[in-house]
Amino acid sequence: MALPIDKYLRVAKMPHIWCPGCGHGIVTQAIVRAIHELELDTEKTVVVSGIGCSARAPGYLHFDTLHTTHGRAIAFATGIKMAKPELNVIVITGDGDAAAIGGNHLIHAARRNLDLTVICFNNNIYGMTSGQYSPLTPQGSYATTSPYGMLEKPFDLCNLVIGAGGTFAARSTTYHARQLTNLIKEAIAYKGFAFVDALSQCPTYFGRRNKLRTPLEMMNWFKDRSVPVSSWEKLSPEEREGKFAIGVLTKAQATELTEVYKQLIEQLQQRGGE
Amino acid sequence: MGKTLQWEVSVNSKWCKKCGLCVEFCPRDVLEMNDIPTVKDAARCIGCLMCEMHCPDFAITVKRRENNG
Numbered sequence: 597m598a599l600p601i602d603k604y605l606r607v608a609k610m611p612h613i614w615c616p617g618c619g620h621g622i623v624t625q626a627i628v629r630a631i632h633e634l635e636l637d638t639e640k641t642v643v644v645s646g647i648g649c650s651a652r653a654p655g656y657l658h659f660d661t662l663h664t665t666h667g668r669a670i671a672f673a674t675g676i677k678m679a680k681p682e683l684n685v686i687v688i689t690g691d692g693d694a695a696a697i698g699g700n701h702l703i704h705a706a707r708r709n710l711d712l713t714v715i716c717f718n719n720n721i722y723g724m725t726s727g728q729y730s731p732l733t734p735q736g737s738y739a740t741t742s743p744y745g746m747l748e749k750p751f752d753l754c755n756l757v758i759g760a761g762g763t764f765a766a767r768s769t770t771y772h773a774r775q776l777t778n779l780i781k782e783a784i785a786y787k788g789f790a791f792v793d794a795l796s797q798c799p800t801y802f803g804r805r806n807k808l809r810t811p812l813e814m815m816n817w818f819k820d821r822s823v824p825v826s827s828w829e830k831l832s833p834e835e836r837e838g839k840f841a842i843g844v845l846t847k848a849q850a851t852e853l854t855e856v857y858k859q860l861i862e863q864l865q866q867r868g869g870e
Numbered sequence: 871m872g873k874t875l876q877w878e879v880s881v882n883s884k885w886c887k888k889c890g891l892c893v894e895f896c897p898r899d900v901l902e903m904n905d906i907p908t909v910k911d912a913a914r915c916i917g918c919l920m921c922e923m924h925c926p927d928f929a930i931t932v933k934r935r936e937n938n939g
Contacts, residue, residue: 619926
Protein backbone atom coordinates (compact mmCIF):
# COMPACT_ATOMS: atom_id res chain seq x y z
CA MET A 597 0.00 0.00 0.00
CA ALA A 598 1.54 3.27 -1.10
CA LEU A 599 1.73 5.81 1.69
CA PRO A 600 -0.11 9.12 1.22
CA ILE A 601 3.00 11.03 2.23
CA ASP A 602 1.36 14.47 2.04
CA LYS A 603 -1.15 13.41 4.68
CA TYR A 604 1.43 12.35 7.24
CA LEU A 605 4.55 14.43 6.59
CA ARG A 606 5.24 18.14 6.79
CA VAL A 607 6.57 17.99 3.26
CA ALA A 608 7.85 21.59 3.36
CA LYS A 609 10.35 20.48 6.06
CA MET A 610 11.73 17.67 3.89
CA PRO A 611 14.34 16.43 3.11
CA HIS A 612 15.15 15.58 6.73
CA ILE A 613 18.47 16.27 8.46
CA TRP A 614 19.50 12.65 9.02
CA CYS A 615 22.66 11.36 7.34
CA PRO A 616 22.49 9.26 4.14
CA GLY A 617 21.55 5.68 5.06
CA CYS A 618 20.53 6.56 8.65
CA GLY A 619 18.03 4.03 9.99
CA HIS A 620 15.90 6.66 11.69
CA GLY A 621 14.04 7.43 8.47
CA ILE A 622 13.18 3.75 8.09
CA VAL A 623 11.78 3.58 11.64
CA THR A 624 9.89 6.84 11.11
CA GLN A 625 8.37 5.42 7.96
CA ALA A 626 7.41 2.24 9.86
CA ILE A 627 5.55 4.40 12.40
CA VAL A 628 3.77 6.38 9.67
CA ARG A 629 2.82 3.18 7.84
CA ALA A 630 1.54 1.63 11.08
CA ILE A 631 -0.60 4.72 11.74
CA HIS A 632 -1.88 4.58 8.15
CA GLU A 633 -2.72 0.88 8.23
CA LEU A 634 -4.47 1.25 11.61
CA GLU A 635 -6.40 4.21 10.15
CA LEU A 636 -5.74 6.29 13.26
CA ASP A 637 -7.39 9.69 13.40
CA THR A 638 -4.52 12.11 12.75
CA GLU A 639 -6.40 14.75 14.75
CA LYS A 640 -6.32 12.47 17.78
CA THR A 641 -2.74 11.29 17.52
CA VAL A 642 0.09 13.05 19.34
CA VAL A 643 3.80 12.35 18.84
CA VAL A 644 6.25 13.34 21.58
CA SER A 645 10.05 13.21 21.52
CA GLY A 646 12.97 14.12 23.78
CA ILE A 647 16.42 15.14 22.51
CA GLY A 648 18.77 13.50 20.03
CA CYS A 649 18.73 12.46 16.40
CA SER A 650 15.57 10.40 17.01
CA ALA A 651 13.88 13.43 18.56
CA ARG A 652 13.95 15.23 15.22
CA ALA A 653 11.35 12.82 13.80
CA PRO A 654 8.20 14.59 15.09
CA GLY A 655 9.37 17.77 13.32
CA TYR A 656 8.58 16.04 10.03
CA LEU A 657 5.33 14.43 11.15
CA HIS A 658 2.04 16.16 10.40
CA PHE A 659 0.34 15.54 13.76
CA ASP A 660 0.21 17.46 16.99
CA THR A 661 3.82 17.02 18.08
CA LEU A 662 6.06 17.97 20.98
CA HIS A 663 9.86 18.16 20.96
CA THR A 664 10.66 18.24 24.66
CA THR A 665 13.69 18.12 26.97
CA HIS A 666 16.31 15.37 27.15
CA GLY A 667 14.95 12.13 28.58
CA ARG A 668 11.60 13.67 29.48
CA ALA A 669 9.46 12.72 26.49
CA ILE A 670 7.65 10.05 28.54
CA ALA A 671 7.02 12.57 31.34
CA PHE A 672 5.39 15.03 28.92
CA ALA A 673 3.47 12.18 27.28
CA THR A 674 2.23 11.07 30.71
CA GLY A 675 0.69 14.50 31.25
CA ILE A 676 -0.98 14.44 27.83
CA LYS A 677 -2.42 10.96 28.30
CA MET A 678 -3.68 11.59 31.85
CA ALA A 679 -5.39 14.82 30.78
CA LYS A 680 -6.77 13.49 27.47
CA PRO A 681 -6.97 9.71 27.62
CA GLU A 682 -8.84 9.58 24.32
CA LEU A 683 -5.68 10.58 22.41
CA ASN A 684 -3.23 8.11 20.88
CA VAL A 685 0.07 9.14 22.41
CA ILE A 686 3.24 7.92 20.70
CA VAL A 687 6.67 8.61 22.16
CA ILE A 688 9.77 8.65 19.97
CA THR A 689 12.96 8.32 21.96
CA GLY A 690 16.57 7.27 21.43
CA ASP A 691 18.75 4.82 23.35
CA GLY A 692 20.48 7.61 25.28
CA ASP A 693 17.25 9.51 25.81
CA ALA A 694 15.29 6.44 26.99
CA ALA A 695 17.91 4.44 28.88
CA ALA A 696 20.32 7.01 30.32
CA ILE A 697 18.83 10.47 30.80
CA GLY A 698 15.23 9.27 30.89
CA GLY A 699 15.75 5.81 32.39
CA ASN A 700 13.59 6.54 35.41
CA HIS A 701 10.70 7.83 33.35
CA LEU A 702 10.84 4.67 31.25
CA ILE A 703 10.68 2.23 34.16
CA HIS A 704 7.97 4.15 35.99
CA ALA A 705 5.76 4.46 32.92
CA ALA A 706 6.14 0.68 32.50
CA ARG A 707 5.31 0.12 36.18
CA ARG A 708 2.22 2.36 35.99
CA ASN A 709 0.95 0.70 32.84
CA LEU A 710 -0.09 3.98 31.27
CA ASP A 711 -1.42 3.57 27.73
CA LEU A 712 1.53 5.01 25.80
CA THR A 713 3.40 3.61 22.81
CA VAL A 714 7.13 4.16 23.24
CA ILE A 715 9.36 3.51 20.24
CA CYS A 716 13.08 3.58 20.93
CA PHE A 717 15.23 4.47 17.90
CA ASN A 718 18.11 2.40 19.22
CA ASN A 719 21.30 3.17 17.27
CA ASN A 720 23.65 2.11 20.12
CA ILE A 721 25.31 5.52 20.29
CA TYR A 722 24.85 9.26 20.88
CA GLY A 723 24.80 10.27 17.23
CA MET A 724 23.87 13.93 17.52
CA THR A 725 26.83 14.79 19.76
CA SER A 726 29.27 12.86 17.54
CA GLY A 727 29.33 9.31 18.81
CA GLN A 728 29.77 8.92 22.58
CA TYR A 729 28.84 5.48 23.95
CA SER A 730 25.36 5.00 25.39
CA PRO A 731 23.97 2.37 27.79
CA LEU A 732 23.06 0.42 24.64
CA THR A 733 26.53 0.31 23.07
CA PRO A 734 27.46 -3.37 22.74
CA GLN A 735 30.42 -4.60 24.79
CA GLY A 736 33.66 -4.26 22.83
CA SER A 737 32.25 -1.72 20.35
CA TYR A 738 34.10 1.49 19.63
CA ALA A 739 32.79 4.97 20.30
CA THR A 740 34.52 8.33 20.73
CA THR A 741 34.41 7.76 24.50
CA SER A 742 35.38 4.07 24.29
CA PRO A 743 38.46 4.20 22.03
CA TYR A 744 39.63 0.79 23.34
CA GLY A 745 36.21 -0.81 23.07
CA MET A 746 33.19 -0.54 25.38
CA LEU A 747 33.96 -2.19 28.73
CA GLU A 748 30.46 -2.18 30.18
CA LYS A 749 27.58 -4.51 29.43
CA PRO A 750 24.63 -2.84 27.69
CA PHE A 751 21.04 -2.81 28.87
CA ASP A 752 18.51 -5.10 27.29
CA LEU A 753 15.78 -2.45 27.14
CA CYS A 754 12.93 -4.90 26.62
CA ASN A 755 14.03 -6.88 29.66
CA LEU A 756 14.32 -3.65 31.62
CA VAL A 757 10.73 -2.74 30.72
CA ILE A 758 9.51 -6.25 31.54
CA GLY A 759 11.41 -6.21 34.85
CA ALA A 760 9.76 -2.91 35.73
CA GLY A 761 6.35 -4.49 35.27
CA GLY A 762 5.79 -3.63 31.60
CA THR A 763 3.26 -5.86 29.87
CA PHE A 764 4.10 -5.26 26.21
CA ALA A 765 7.65 -5.31 24.84
CA ALA A 766 8.78 -6.04 21.29
CA ARG A 767 11.94 -5.67 19.23
CA SER A 768 12.85 -5.50 15.57
CA THR A 769 15.37 -3.79 13.31
CA THR A 770 15.50 -1.61 10.22
CA TYR A 771 16.52 -4.71 8.23
CA HIS A 772 13.13 -6.20 9.15
CA ALA A 773 11.11 -3.12 8.15
CA ARG A 774 7.87 -5.02 7.50
CA GLN A 775 8.05 -6.85 10.83
CA LEU A 776 8.93 -3.59 12.58
CA THR A 777 5.83 -1.95 11.08
CA ASN A 778 3.63 -4.83 12.24
CA LEU A 779 5.08 -4.70 15.76
CA ILE A 780 4.48 -0.94 15.95
CA LYS A 781 0.89 -1.54 14.82
CA GLU A 782 0.44 -4.12 17.57
CA ALA A 783 2.03 -1.79 20.12
CA ILE A 784 -0.25 1.14 19.19
CA ALA A 785 -3.34 -1.09 19.30
CA TYR A 786 -2.33 -2.47 22.70
CA LYS A 787 -4.22 -0.96 25.65
CA GLY A 788 -1.45 -0.27 28.16
CA PHE A 789 2.23 0.64 28.14
CA ALA A 790 3.80 -0.71 24.95
CA PHE A 791 7.53 -0.57 24.28
CA VAL A 792 9.22 -1.25 20.93
CA ASP A 793 13.02 -1.46 20.72
CA ALA A 794 13.77 -0.54 17.09
CA LEU A 795 17.40 -1.15 16.15
CA SER A 796 18.50 1.56 13.75
CA GLN A 797 21.85 2.01 12.04
CA CYS A 798 24.09 5.02 12.61
CA PRO A 799 26.55 4.62 9.73
CA THR A 800 28.22 7.95 10.49
CA TYR A 801 29.27 7.47 14.12
CA PHE A 802 28.75 3.80 14.95
CA GLY A 803 29.43 2.15 11.60
CA ARG A 804 32.60 4.01 10.71
CA ARG A 805 34.23 3.23 14.07
CA ASN A 806 33.19 -0.41 14.03
CA LYS A 807 34.27 -1.54 10.56
CA LEU A 808 30.69 -1.50 9.29
CA ARG A 809 31.34 0.88 6.47
CA THR A 810 28.00 1.07 4.72
CA PRO A 811 24.39 1.29 5.90
CA LEU A 812 23.80 -2.13 4.32
CA GLU A 813 26.67 -3.70 6.29
CA MET A 814 25.12 -2.34 9.47
CA MET A 815 21.71 -3.73 8.59
CA ASN A 816 23.23 -7.11 7.78
CA TRP A 817 24.94 -6.94 11.18
CA PHE A 818 21.44 -6.62 12.71
CA LYS A 819 20.15 -9.48 10.59
CA ASP A 820 23.02 -11.79 11.52
CA ARG A 821 22.57 -11.23 15.25
CA SER A 822 18.77 -11.37 15.41
CA VAL A 823 16.86 -14.51 16.33
CA PRO A 824 13.05 -14.87 16.10
CA VAL A 825 11.58 -15.10 19.58
CA SER A 826 10.29 -18.66 18.98
CA SER A 827 13.84 -19.91 18.25
CA TRP A 828 15.34 -17.74 21.00
CA GLU A 829 13.54 -19.80 23.67
CA LYS A 830 15.45 -22.89 22.58
CA LEU A 831 18.93 -21.31 22.70
CA SER A 832 21.36 -21.93 25.55
CA PRO A 833 22.92 -18.93 27.34
CA GLU A 834 26.15 -19.53 25.35
CA GLU A 835 24.28 -19.58 22.06
CA ARG A 836 22.53 -16.31 22.97
CA GLU A 837 25.87 -14.53 23.42
CA GLY A 838 26.05 -11.52 21.10
CA LYS A 839 22.56 -12.16 19.73
CA PHE A 840 19.12 -10.73 20.48
CA ALA A 841 15.51 -11.84 20.13
CA ILE A 842 13.14 -10.13 17.69
CA GLY A 843 9.34 -10.22 17.78
CA VAL A 844 6.85 -9.76 20.61
CA LEU A 845 8.76 -10.60 23.80
CA THR A 846 5.87 -10.15 26.18
CA LYS A 847 2.20 -9.33 25.89
CA ALA A 848 -0.19 -9.67 28.82
CA GLN A 849 -3.46 -8.25 30.05
CA ALA A 850 -3.18 -5.75 32.87
CA THR A 851 -5.13 -2.90 34.42
CA GLU A 852 -4.39 0.34 32.58
CA LEU A 853 -3.87 3.54 34.57
CA THR A 854 -6.23 6.01 32.85
CA GLU A 855 -9.08 3.48 33.17
CA VAL A 856 -8.73 3.07 36.94
CA TYR A 857 -8.16 6.80 37.28
CA LYS A 858 -11.43 7.45 35.46
CA GLN A 859 -13.24 4.95 37.68
CA LEU A 860 -11.87 6.66 40.78
CA ILE A 861 -13.01 10.09 39.58
CA GLU A 862 -16.50 8.74 38.86
CA GLN A 863 -16.69 7.14 42.32
CA LEU A 864 -15.60 10.34 44.03
CA GLN A 865 -18.04 12.44 41.99
CA GLN A 866 -20.90 10.13 43.00
CA ARG A 867 -19.87 10.35 46.63
CA GLY A 868 -19.67 14.13 46.39
CA GLY A 869 -23.24 14.23 45.07
CA GLU A 870 -24.63 12.37 48.08
CA MET B 871 -8.75 -10.21 -19.86
CA GLY B 872 -6.43 -7.80 -21.59
CA LYS B 873 -5.79 -6.11 -18.27
CA THR B 874 -2.28 -6.14 -16.91
CA LEU B 875 -1.24 -4.85 -13.56
CA GLN B 876 2.02 -3.01 -13.38
CA TRP B 877 3.88 -1.25 -10.70
CA GLU B 878 5.17 2.23 -11.02
CA VAL B 879 8.34 3.00 -9.07
CA SER B 880 9.30 6.65 -8.71
CA VAL B 881 12.25 8.30 -7.01
CA ASN B 882 12.02 11.78 -5.51
CA SER B 883 15.38 13.25 -6.45
CA LYS B 884 14.91 16.19 -4.07
CA TRP B 885 14.67 13.93 -1.00
CA CYS B 886 16.97 11.07 -2.05
CA LYS B 887 20.36 11.07 -0.26
CA LYS B 888 21.83 8.38 -2.54
CA CYS B 889 22.45 5.76 0.17
CA GLY B 890 21.60 2.99 -2.33
CA LEU B 891 19.59 0.83 0.10
CA CYS B 892 16.67 0.61 -2.36
CA VAL B 893 18.95 -0.90 -5.01
CA GLU B 894 20.39 -3.38 -2.48
CA PHE B 895 17.02 -4.49 -1.07
CA CYS B 896 15.20 -4.95 -4.39
CA PRO B 897 14.89 -8.74 -4.91
CA ARG B 898 14.09 -8.30 -8.62
CA ASP B 899 16.88 -6.04 -9.79
CA VAL B 900 14.47 -3.30 -10.84
CA LEU B 901 16.65 -0.38 -9.78
CA GLU B 902 20.19 0.63 -10.54
CA MET B 903 22.40 3.27 -9.00
CA ASN B 904 23.33 6.11 -11.28
CA ASP B 905 23.57 9.64 -9.95
CA ILE B 906 20.40 8.72 -8.08
CA PRO B 907 18.63 5.33 -8.12
CA THR B 908 16.81 4.88 -11.41
CA VAL B 909 14.35 2.34 -12.69
CA LYS B 910 16.14 -0.08 -14.98
CA ASP B 911 13.34 -2.55 -15.64
CA ALA B 912 9.89 -1.61 -14.33
CA ALA B 913 8.29 -4.74 -15.78
CA ARG B 914 10.20 -6.91 -13.29
CA CYS B 915 8.68 -5.13 -10.28
CA ILE B 916 6.37 -7.29 -8.17
CA GLY B 917 5.28 -4.50 -5.82
CA CYS B 918 6.87 -6.02 -2.71
CA LEU B 919 7.73 -2.55 -1.37
CA MET B 920 11.17 -3.66 -0.15
CA CYS B 921 12.69 -0.53 -1.73
CA GLU B 922 10.02 1.81 -0.39
CA MET B 923 10.05 0.42 3.15
CA HIS B 924 13.86 0.47 3.41
CA CYS B 925 14.23 3.99 2.04
CA PRO B 926 15.28 6.23 4.95
CA ASP B 927 14.30 9.36 3.02
CA PHE B 928 10.66 8.71 2.01
CA ALA B 929 12.04 9.14 -1.51
CA ILE B 930 10.61 6.03 -3.20
CA THR B 931 6.99 5.31 -3.98
CA VAL B 932 5.66 2.16 -5.53
CA LYS B 933 2.18 2.48 -6.94
CA ARG B 934 -0.10 0.00 -8.60
CA ARG B 935 -0.96 1.10 -12.13
CA GLU B 936 -3.89 -0.25 -14.08
CA ASN B 937 -3.56 -0.42 -17.82
CA ASN B 938 -6.38 -1.31 -20.11
CA GLY B 939 -5.61 -3.31 -23.23
